Amino acid sequence: MTEKIEEQAATTNSYYNRELSWLQFNARVLQEAEDETTPLIERLRFLGIFSNNLDEFFKVRYATVKRIAEAGKGGRSFLGGIAAKELLEEITQTVIEHQKTSLRILSDIEAKLQDENIYIIDEHEVSKEQSIFISEYFIRKVSPALVTIMIGELEKFPTLKDSAAYLAVKMKMNKDDEIFEDKNNYALIEIPRSVERFVVLPQVGEKQYIIILDDLIRHCLHNIFSIFKYDAISAHMIKITRDAELDIDSDLSRSFIEKISKSVKNRSVGDPVRFVYDKSIDKETLRYLMDKMGVDDTDSIIPGGRYHNRRDYMKFPSLGRTDLQYKKIKPLPIKGLSLQGSLFHKIAEKDYLLYAPYQTFSYVVKFLREAALDPKVKTIKITIYRLAEVSHIASSLINAAKNGKVVTVQIELQARFDEAANIRYAEQMQSEGVRLIFGVAGLKVHCKACMVERLENDKIKRYAFISTGNFNESTAAIYTDYTLFTANQKIGKEINKVFDFFEVNYKIKKYRHLIVSPHYTRNAIYALIENEIKNHKAGRSSGIRLKLNSLSDFKMIDKLYEASRAGVKIQMIIRGICCLIPGVEGMSENIEVISIIDKFLEHPRLYIFENAGNQKMYISSADFMGRNLDSRVEISCPIYDKDIKAEINDTFDICWSDNVKARQITASQDNSYRRNRKVQVRSQFKTYDYYQEKIK
Known part of the structure; x- marks a missing residue:
């Protein structure tokens, strides 16, 4: 198929x-x-x-x-x-x-x-000594957190939580049992999220042992169901995944925060879309569960392994084995930009580029910390999409408000799966005097921008940073993203226009420097592509280089096909979705696409247009997806500094030369690695080396 x-x-x-x-x-x-x-x-x-x-x-x-x-x-x-x-x-x-x-x-x-010498054992492999440890651990840590539901005795089947893992327990009752009428009885045990999924057992010599929480609970089933008389007991994992679409009510008496909060809570009981079960479960139990849950033929029914919610492996314990993990890198400083002195004084002289995680995200926090304390700073405006669990960004903004600055935060309450965290931060900042705005009805605000107004010589001077990624200290350690620091007053003025649009959105602003969605991005990119076609036909240098997370907009793909048919060479580095089919004669033979998956998550959006030798270059929050082009607020920021342009070209070249972790995206969709006889280039490691050389 x-x-x-x-x-x-x-x-x-x-x-x-x-x-x-x-x-x-x-x-x-x-x-x-x-x-x-x-x-x-x-x-x-x-x-x-x-x-x-x-x-x-x-x-x-x-x-x-x-x-x-x-x-x-x-x-x-x-x-x-x-x-x-x-x-x-x-x-x-x-x-x-x-x-x-x-x-x-x-x-x-x-x-x-x-x-x-690392052993992941199940309940059948537990030694006597380990059994004593497990029993004590169960009583102390696990048992108080367990929710066990005797479903065989309920008239109505309980609503299973979205993406929670459950052990479906079947007890074959003893003939002497006087509690239950049926010969089989069923229960559900919810695997608690408040307990670590991987339990590290006492070390034995050089050997380290881990038991997964599911198996620890299986080992203790007799403890949980000791009041019942049964001849046999078994437990198999099941999981329901539910539709995560938010349904926001139209009650005018409720605040926007209240509406989103209610909608997030309702998500946990959304329609089921996937049912995953342990394929070794007996047919009678599986049929019983599916009938009770109302799983139908439009749901995805996936026979799986013994364990579900394998997402927990993201937090697999390190066990002190640094040799079995990636070597941690120390984020580098930006050449010429010290964290010791004033960032504003340096940014006033020239633009600077931060490329996280190769360079330290501390510059972003330092910028806001300095703004919070500087008596000359009067206002701070920032967009927030996803914050870290413990956010120095948020605390800096609260600090600024306490120091009398006018702090305006556009916070996106509908950032998928981060709604609850953003609501918590919104309420906290609001209570501390930060002014919140919630953008434009029907449009997510996905741009990443901050603008500071500072009084210098009785005039307002604007300082800004614009990023391709979230202002999030946690993800900045594993996501690659560009952030531009600038005192370009024209750019600062246009960022201010974006904030004006959030509040008075019936007025469409005009921009000469920034490209802003939803009103201008699509046509602006079309015009840039058209210009490359025109230059190529006129014999001038042409070419398009793009770095994106996703490319799925059919009209934009058609425009790229048009450029390819005209002879324009297009190089694209796309981490995720790519609906464009490259390398097809007569349609896309001049388009080459690679995808790089490695230690860090490739996250920048970058547009480079050759423009007859006078490159036009933008860093952006926008992918080439319909939502980013037409139904979100996005900012693409031009790069004017020639040194930064050279730096971005260098890092793109490094990525494009990757022949270790790059996959070639082709019509066959086979994810084949790009291999050649050239010197091996692992682009993420090479990029770090590049920045190390810059600061020597």
Whole structure:
């Protein structure tokens, strides 16, 4: 089935389906778990990322396709040539294959961990000494957190929490049992999220032992159900994934924060879209559960392994084995920009570029800390999309408000899966005197910008930073992103216009420097592509280089195809979704696409247009997806400084030369590694070396 649809997409359609493309991206994540050059514990963590990605995919993308199918619509034009019902089937089959691969990889990793004297044991492998430890641990830590539901005695089946893992327990009752009428009785045990999933047992000599919480609970089933008389007991894992679409009510008497908060709570009882179960569960128990839960044929039913919620492998304990993990790098300083003195004085002289995590994110925090204390700073305006769990960004803004600055925060309450955290921060900042605005009805605010107004010689001077990523200290350690610091007054003035638009959004602002969605990005990019076509036809130098997370907008793809047919060479580095089909004669033979999955998550959006030798270059918050172009507030910021332009070109070149972790994206969608006989270049490591050389 997979080959059939891939062939169809490659030959009769101009686009590869978005959902299938995303699954191929997740397959590249799985490749990192399989790669024997990846440190062992990191391989486990990539399995966790693969699983976490899949959970979010079903909550959002699969749920969307399911709604199309249930509405009786074919959806072919929207889905790139595949009918919704066919696509649901194709997704399920692809996921089943990927899950099989992931289980094989997990088995291989566990065997190699044993070679390193690390043993992941189950309830049948526990020694007497370990059993004593486990029983004490269960009574002290696990038992108080357990929720156990006797479902066999309930008239109505309980609503299972979204993405929570449950042990489905079947007891074959003894004939002397006087409590239950049925010969089989059933219970559900919710695996508690408040207890670590991996329990480290006492070390025995050189050997280290871990038991997964699920198996620890299985070991203690007799403790949980000791009041019942049964002849046999078994426990198998199940999990429900629910539609994560927010349903925001229209009650005018409720604040926006209240509405989002209520909607997030309702998400936990959304319609089921995926049911995953341990494939070794007996048929009678499986049929009983599916009947009770109302799982139907439009849901994705996935037979899985013994353990679910393998996203928890992202937090697999390090066990002190630094040799089995990536070597930690020390983030570097920006050449010429010290964290000791005033950043404003230096930024007033020239622009600076931060490329995290190769360079330290501390510059962003330092900028806001300085603004909070500087008596000359009068106002701070910032957009917030996702904050760290413990955010120095938020505390700096609160500090500034306490010091009498006028602090305005545009906080996006609908940042998917971070709504609760953003609501918590919004309420905290609001109570501390920070002025909050919630953007524009119907538009997510996804741009990442901050502007500070400072009184200098009786005049207001603006300082700003604009980023491709979130102002989040945690993700800045693992996401690659550009941040530009500038005192360019024209750019600062236009950032201020964006904030004006948040508050008076019936007035459409005009911009000469920034490219701003939803009003201008699509046509501005079209015009830049048209210019490259014109230059190529006139014999002038031309070319397009893009770095994106995703490319799925069909009209934008058509424009890139037009440029390719005109002879314009296009190089694209796309981490995730790519609905464009490169390398097809007569359509896209001048387009080459690679994807890099490695230690860090590639996150910048970068647009480079050759422009007859006078490059136009932008860093951006916007991918080439319909939502970023037409229904979000996004900012693309021009790079004017020639040294920064050279630096960005250098780092793009390093990525483009990657022949270790780069995969070639082609019509066959086989995720083949790009290999050649040149000197090996692992771009993320090479980029760090590049910045080390710059500061010598």
